[in-house]
Amino acid sequence: MQASLAVSSFQPAEAPWLDTILKGDCVAALDRLPERSVDAIFADPPYNLQLNGDLHRPDQSKVDAVDDDWDRFESFAAYDAFTRAWLLAARRVLKPNGTIWVIGSYHNIFRVGAAMQDLGYWILNDIVWRKTNPMPNFRGRRFQNAHETMIWASRDAAAKGYTFNYDALKAANDDVQMRSDWLFPICTGAERLKDDSGNKLHPTQKPEALLARVMMASTKPGDVVLDPFFGSGTTGAVAKRLGRHFVGIEREQAYIDAARERIDAVVPLPSVDLSLLTGKRAEPRVAFVSLIDAGIVRPGMFLYDARKRWVAKVRADGTIAAGDRVGSIHRVGAQVQELDACNGWTFWHYERNGGLTAIDELRRIARLGMERAGA
Amino acid sequence: MQASLAVSSFQPAEAPWLDTILKGDCVAALDRLPERSVDAIFADPPYNLQLNGDLHRPDQSKVDAVDDDWDRFESFAAYDAFTRAWLLAARRVLKPNGTIWVIGSYHNIFRVGAAMQDLGYWILNDIVWRKTNPMPNFRGRRFQNAHETMIWASRDAAAKGYTFNYDALKAANDDVQMRSDWLFPICTGAERLKDDSGNKLHPTQKPEALLARVMMASTKPGDVVLDPFFGSGTTGAVAKRLGRHFVGIEREQAYIDAARERIDAVVPLPSVDLSLLTGKRAEPRVAFVSLIDAGIVRPGMFLYDARKRWVAKVRADGTIAAGDRVGSIHRVGAQVQELDACNGWTFWHYERNGGLTAIDELRRIARLGMERAGA
């Protein structure tokens, strides 16, 4: 495995909107952006909470619920229309291999997910954000609502080239693949922005750790991340810290001002700490015959599977022969096992020091030689 | 608080369909049941997986996917029509204060949830079933899909008298509220029904523990639980064991026969002991990246072995770098020592108070913050 610093080909000079917050209605602002211009979208739309009356804790203190105007919709139909409009406008702006994240709760996420499918987005995962410290259910009439749901989707089903930093995530997760359920605390303490009165500035500020996992998983350094419901600017702050560009859209000037100040204070991490661990997929391809060309493998050399059930002989043209089966290391490996496919690099071994070593080791040596030669 | 054994006023003599499996189409069978006659519904409808081609494990074995006819739909519109039809028929049968559970995955749950809201059901919670042993993502192209989602809803927003055994659940959960994320293994081993050939009888059999928590939470002894997609009869088996009545609907005779035999073998519990239903939780596994998420470790921080022979630097993606070796704390620890394996938690140290402390200490601190969340 190796670390590489892949940077998109984006040219900042061409885009004055980069790393800025656009003021205005979400759809109108999206329509002003060029099509296919952003690598990823993170959206935290209004939840359509439908709270009736006030909610009180057992001690009769009032819960500061989300009751802002922007979270009120006349009906499910109105919410659906709003949802489809911004999802459609966002899809135009997304690059063909870009992906979108949308976070929500049971109040709205089902409508959002259905709308995304209807518009052609292809769901890759639904991710559960499990909260370490969720608000209790004060009335004891339901389960404690201890999670929120994020939908991760590509632009369409055919888009296979989306970014997913599988190897880095796996290495960071004690060498097992990252699951669809994530555990994070809610945003509190010093991270939570306050207004002049000391009250929370924004009702639904998300934790930076959540956004960091999202961006580390699905973007590369230098990518552009769009947030059409920018709010307190968590997406921008994390993007800047992680060496990504951002574009925010927000209607309220108070949020824009606070987010701008917040982001300006962020110090980006040095790029050396940001490079992504990449796996075999990112390594240059090596043809088996080039090992012969390099003198690492000689015609006539014998190859065995790990248990020496089969043997094959290397031929001068880069094919191998096992009995009357002749072909590539992959094809012959598949044939002797009577399988459809086989990775010959890991299947075939050679004798070394009285034991067997996979020829993948020879490929590694060949790659080292190619690097020195500046190939 | 008082303990009470509330039993519904249902009279078995009036209902020959009680504790039986009705054969036939789901909607047609529902239409034959009297309105407002069941206390709870558990539904495990087709997920509409939309699979293309085969999937193989890295060892080239073929994944036995769900490719049954009943899971194939022409389009989202066809699936929506099917969903609305059975949800509507089920709503007629549900008592005014009854509740419904529907389980699904990201393939279908968003459409199901939106349809439920459109038909007037009132969502009380979405519950995440976290699987202890989910199938991996074999190609490394997405996050491991490690959960399924259940929607719990009342018949309408005005129904306030639904059953929720809050105190019993809380007592069973170490005296803290039961959360919306539940941890259970998938159904394997002796619990999994097999056909005559020893293969799994039903492709999607659910674990009894999941159904048991559902019924202990939202029904009372003597209640009637309807399952319109009965399959292998897990709902019936758990209902009988917990002193509830069941009604099943199933199309395939083979499933009906197996479920009947399974349920006949169930011995009802003499007294329902909730404490039997909650196992001791395993110690949470902490990923190194979660220390970064929690702010306990910062990118750029240096790690050393106990004798400071090697040094490594923490990267933003949760990997570490020692010279040109990059990977997990375990892998890099093994590589610098030229060993096959290494426990990075005890091998790597950080500077504290002029000395070195193992990062296992940081893991211990991180666990303290997670324990309450039942990771």
Add this chain to the structure above:
DNA sequence: GGCTTGGATGAATCGTTAC
């Protein structure tokens, strides 16, 4: 009998490149 090892398997929307 007890322990170790190898094989099997679970609701899965699971490629990329060159010719």
Add this chain to the structure above:
DNA sequence: GGTAACGATTCATCCAAGC
């Protein structure tokens, strides 16, 4: 654009077989 070749990829658990 279609086809063929390359070659990357798995976690927890249960059970059977072997020692």
